[in-house]
Amino acid sequence: MRRDRQLLRIAATVELVSLVALLANLATVHLPAVSSLTGPVHGCAYLFTVVATARDPRRSAPAVGLSLLPGIGGLLAVRRLTRATDDAGAASLHHRG
Secondary structure (H helix, E strand, O other), X not given: OOHHHHHHHHHHHHHHHHHHHHHHHHHOOOOHHHHHHHHHHHHHHHHHHXXXXXXXXXXXXXXXXXXXXXXXHHHHHHHHHHHHHHHHHHHHHHHHO
């Protein structure tokens, strides 16, 4: 796996975990300190995920669209990009004979 795809996967995971933490905090005790910490973390991870997906050489409109979904969208985009890379590699091997 390329390094930038690994960073994308990490950012997508951080985005999902931080969103879950924000929603859990909102549904339970709603501590301002938790919100003030996880809110910016989630926002930065979300923006990184969208930009990294849009800059990926194997990007597609559906992958970029998926990355715009908060929470799970980044991981879905990583999955789609990885599948596109695997398909391209398999096609390359198939054509070599």
